[in-house]
Amino acid sequence: MLRYTLRQIEYFVAVGEAGSIARAAERINVSSPSISAAITQLEAEFGLPLFVRQHAQGLSLTQAGREMLAQARVVLREAGSLTDIAGDISGQVRGPLTVGCLVTFAQLVLPGLRRGFQQAHPEVQMRQHEMNQVELFSALRRSEIDLALTYDLGLPADLQFTPLLQLPPFALLSPDHPLAGRAAVSVDDLKDHPMVLLDLPLSADYFLSFFDALGAKPIIAERTRDMAVMRSLVGQGFGYSIANVRPLSPLSPDGNPVVCVPLAGDLRPMRMGLLAAQNVHRANAVRAFIGHVSACVQAGQLARIGGLPLV
Secondary structure: OOOOOHHHHHHHHHHHHHOOHHHHHHHHOOOHHHHHHHHHHHHHHHOOOOEEEEOOOEEEEOHHHHHHHHHHHHHHHHHHHHHHHHHHHHOOOOEEEEEEEEOOOHHHHHHHHHHHHHHHOOOEEEEEEEEOHHHHHHHHHOOOOOEEEEEOOOOOOOEEEEEEEEEOOEEEEOOOOOOOOOOOEOHHHHOOOEEEEEOOOOHHHHHHHHHHOOOOOOEEEEEEOOHHHHHHHHHOOOOEEEEOOOOOOOEOOOOOEOEEEEEOOOOOOEEEEEEEEOOOOOOHHHHHHHHHHHHHHHOOOOHHHOOEEOO
């Protein structure tokens, strides 16, 4: 007979991922004493220390804890499949749903999509994670997320992509940049000016490929992995940048104006869409979210970021 509960396993996974009881408590909205008691009970039941207590640095998993965490995730996924099966039988849209989103546009797209979906399906417990492209691939393969909203960049053959939106590239410039007044600029126009590169895995290769096609090298003055920092650097005059998702405000995060100018030439646009593992069971909640996002795209709700619907 099992002498531990799924709830205790859930708390263990939360602490293992968060690295501290306090952060886990905040993430899953449970009191710290309840989580601490659950961890103590699990360690007593298994006869193994799962964590090393480091007062200044929180908790770190022991070797046994790392192995148990991997299996605990499997247990929770399998337990969640019971809800999926019940939903399929009853036709209800309910249960857990975890969606990943590419960090470059998550703040512009995912909260709005999530709000509309959860209003329509209040019995779905939805969680979101913001990641770079490589992290999204890994999370899908490990079944840590059900779906990813991302670009068609470096897509591996074992994952299935459904395109939803086409996003042509454009240049971001400060208003006093010598190219800011043009109706469009080319990569050849930009190559002799300082560049602020959005230096994320695969994204950077995409932007730099425009210059490779010319046999040119950009003058990379600044690099950042943060979209907001990139816009602020542009607004402060450190250089131009290139992006595919238009900001919703003409101001950078630190309050300076930024101009968006279309890029001329035969440049491959990004396609935004939903990425999932192939040949996996899709619960009603997953299918409902796919339908919801497609409907939002068709209704033009993402047009403000500069996208052209593909559905």
